[in-house]
Amino acid sequence: MRKILGMxxxxxxxxxxxxxxxxxxxxxxxxxxxIMQKIVEAYMxxxxxxxxxxxxxxxxxxxxxxxxxxxxxxxxxxxxxPKEIELAKSKNVNPNQIVCAIDAIxxxxxxxxxxxxxTVAQLKELFMGKITSWKDLxxxxxxxxxxxxxxxxxxxxxxGMVMKKERVFPGAMMQAxxxxxxxxxxxxxxxxxxxxxxxxxxxxxPLTVDGIVATAETAKSKKYPISRDLYLYxxxxxxxxxxxxxxxxxxxxxxKLVKETGFVPLx
Amino acid sequence: xxxxxxxxxxxxxxxxxxxxxSSIVALGLIMVYLFVEGLxxxxxxxxxxxxxxxxxxxxxxxxxxxxFPLIVASLAVTALSSVIAIPLGVMTAIxxxxxxxxxxxxxxxxxVELLAALPSVVIGFFGMVVVAPFLQETLDLAxxxxxxxxxLMLAFMSVPTICSVSEDAIxxxxxxxxxxxxxxxxxxxxxxxxxVLPASLSGISTGVMLGMSRAIGETMVVLMVAGGAxxxxxxxxxxxxxxxxxxxxxxxxxxxxxxxxxxxFAIGIVLFLFTLAFxxxxxxxxxxxxxVGAATL
Numbered sequence: 001m002r003k004i005l006g007m008x009x010x011x012x013x014x015x016x017x018x019x020x021x022x023x024x025x026x027x028x029x030x031x032x033x034x035i036m037q038k039i040v041e042a043y044m045x046x047x048x049x050x051x052x053x054x055x056x057x058x059x060x061x062x063x064x065x066x067x068x069x070x071x072x073x074x075x076x077x078x079x080x081x082p083k084e085i086e087l088a089k090s091k092n093v094n095p096n097q098i099v100c101a102i103d104a105i106x107x108x109x110x111x112x113x114x115x116x117x118x119t120v121a122q123l124k125e126l127f128m129g130k131i132t133s134w135k136d137l138x139x140x141x142x143x144x145x146x147x148x149x150x151x152x153x154x155x156x157x158x159x160g161m162v163m164k165k166e167r168v169f170p171g172a173m174m175q176a177x178x179x180x181x182x183x184x185x186x187x188x189x190x191x192x193x194x195x196x197x198x199x200x201x202x203x204x205x206p207l208t209v210d211g212i213v214a215t216a217e218t219a220k221s222k223k224y225p226i227s228r229d230l231y232l233y234x235x236x237x238x239x240x241x242x243x244x245x246x247x248x249x250x251x252x253x254x255x256k257l258v259k260e261t262g263f264v265p266l267x
Numbered sequence: 268x269x270x271x272x273x274x275x276x277x278x279x280x281x282x283x284x285x286x287x288x289s290s291i292v293a294l295g296l297i298m299v300y301l302f303v304e305g306l307x308x309x310x311x312x313x314x315x316x317x318x319x320x321x322x323x324x325x326x327x328x329x330x331x332x333x334x335f336p337l338i339v340a341s342l343a344v345t346a347l348s349s350v351i352a353i354p355l356g357v358m359t360a361i362x363x364x365x366x367x368x369x370x371x372x373x374x375x376x377x378x379v380e381l382l383a384a385l386p387s388v389v390i391g392f393f394g395m396v397v398v399a400p401f402l403q404e405t406l407d408l409a410x411x412x413x414x415x416x417x418x419l420m421l422a423f424m425s426v427p428t429i430c431s432v433s434e435d436a437i438x439x440x441x442x443x444x445x446x447x448x449x450x451x452x453x454x455x456x457x458x459x460x461x462x463v464l465p466a467s468l469s470g471i472s473t474g475v476m477l478g479m480s481r482a483i484g485e486t487m488v489v490l491m492v493a494g495g496a497x498x499x500x501x502x503x504x505x506x507x508x509x510x511x512x513x514x515x516x517x518x519x520x521x522x523x524x525x526x527x528x529x530x531x532f533a534i535g536i537v538l539f540l541f542t543l544a545f546x547x548x549x550x551x552x553x554x555x556x557x558x559v560g561a562a563t564l
Contacts, residue, residue: 030520055523056520057523057525141409142409143409144409144410149495149516149517149520150323150324150325150326150327150517151325151326151517151520151521151527152520153520155326156326167324167327170321170322170323170336170496170497170498171496171498171506172496173410173412173494173495173496173506174495174496174497174508174516175495175516176490176495176515176516176517183395184412187395187396187399187400187411188399188400188403188410188411188412190409190410191410
């Protein structure tokens with residue numbers, strides 16, 4: 001009997017400490033997801049009393065969850081649409097936009113490829129499978145298109161900013177990670193792929209797009225065409241535990257993690 | 268211990284029964300989970316559209332859930348790897364069991380089996396870094412990551428299974444059969460082809476089926492070297508995207524319990540049915556050609 005009582009007491013103790021924790025929910029864009037996962041991991045290590053759950057249901061679902069009060073922070077790879085803001089206001093939710101990182105995606109080719117510049121229009125035709133020979137662009141050999149899996153955030157950005165309503169054709173070799181794209185392109189002289197700015201290295205050659213070299217500066221100024229801001233949304237100005245998290249995201253330490261994830265930090 | 272011999276006996280019997288039951292329960296639970304998570308996708312897409320649709324764009328708006336290219340890729344990779352692995356495996360087995368001396372055999376067999384111990388990620392890496400550039404250069408292909416490369420790597424993985432099981436079967440052919448054949452004036456080769464092989468057919472088929480079901484379910488190798496393009500291959504040098512690599516590549520980024528997630532589980536169901544079929548055929552063949560005694564041939 002005493003044993004059972006002891007166990008009940010222990011359970012109650014565990015339960016009460018669980019209630020004492022602050023819980024924050026983060027939901028939304030799969031592009032922002034890896035950034036927030038990394039940041040939240042570091043943040044929770046420093047603040048064991050705050051419990052944060054991060055899930056990636058897509059920008060639209062994240063914003064919807066914020067409007068419905070189902071999440072504290074929404075991640076989005078696009079700005080909220082006027083219609084969504086209106087809907088939020090009607091439900092007494094006041095969306096507050098925070099830019100947390102910049103996303104820039106760079107087309108890469110094998111260093112053996114003579115090509116060094118492309119236009120967005122050419123990229124679109126290459127990835128639709130319409131340009132099949134590098135001769136059309138003044139280089140040599142057949143074109144091998146390397147893309148990210150359709151479920152990845154990088155693909156989503158590429159489809160949105162380069163393909164513009166068209167799809168990457170099914171003959172493209174879909175790779176599961178930025179690293180796999182770099183590996184494939186570095187091993188194949190015919191290949192063209194795309195990766196986040198943070199993944200560029202000497203094994204592949206980045207192309208200029210519409211004459212602009214992709215750098216952190218051109219990405220920040222949006223002069224580089226395949227770049228965009230990534231957002232976090234909160235209901236009103238962040239307060240309490242949420243403020244702690246947002247401040248950490250924008251801190252030097254948080255932005256360092258943004259860079260490590262392969263995105264462009266704000267400063 | 269004050270237990271009677273009978274109680275002890277019952278206890279041990281029950282413990283062993285529970286141990287045997289555990290794997291059945293585990294299999295049952297995994298199957299239930301697979302079906303519960305996968306079947307709801309068929310509210311979104313019909314079964315024929317899912318199985319025979321040729322476009323796989325699970326996250327587009329509206330999405331396309333056609334896995335026909337993935338099924339064809341899996342079958343093509345398995346078939347081509349069998350074409351490479353079966354002759355290699357069976358011939359190695361014949362050599363080891365019938366022709367090689369004891370010392371050669373004692374050296375070769377463990378080495379062949381060691382090939383099975385190589386982690387698949389190592390084989391995949393080898394295919395990606397060594398074989399792919401080599402194929403591309405020598406055959407002047409657009410890409411070395413393709414159906415052929417994947418099949419070759421999978422063949423490496425199924426040869427040890429096929430060889431090891433076949434070798435045991437050939438080795439188990441009764442001595443009287445061989446001696447009778449030789450006594451009738453048949454040459455060594457005729458004995459192998461007409462007597463030994465037919466007598467060990469059941470074991471060889473089991474080995475082949477096990478090797479093939481390993482190839483169709485293998486994930487890491489095809490993820491790394493098959494190329495990943497969800498198209499119906501037009502040649503053996505086309506890049507392809509077999510079912511397991513799709514599941515492995517996309518599951519991490521699919522929204523939990525979303526349509527894409529359910530579609531991936533449904534691919535899992537299809538894959539499970541394929542491997543189940545392979546195993547059923549294997550046990551059927553093994554049963555049918557079972558060698559009961561020396562006189563059954």
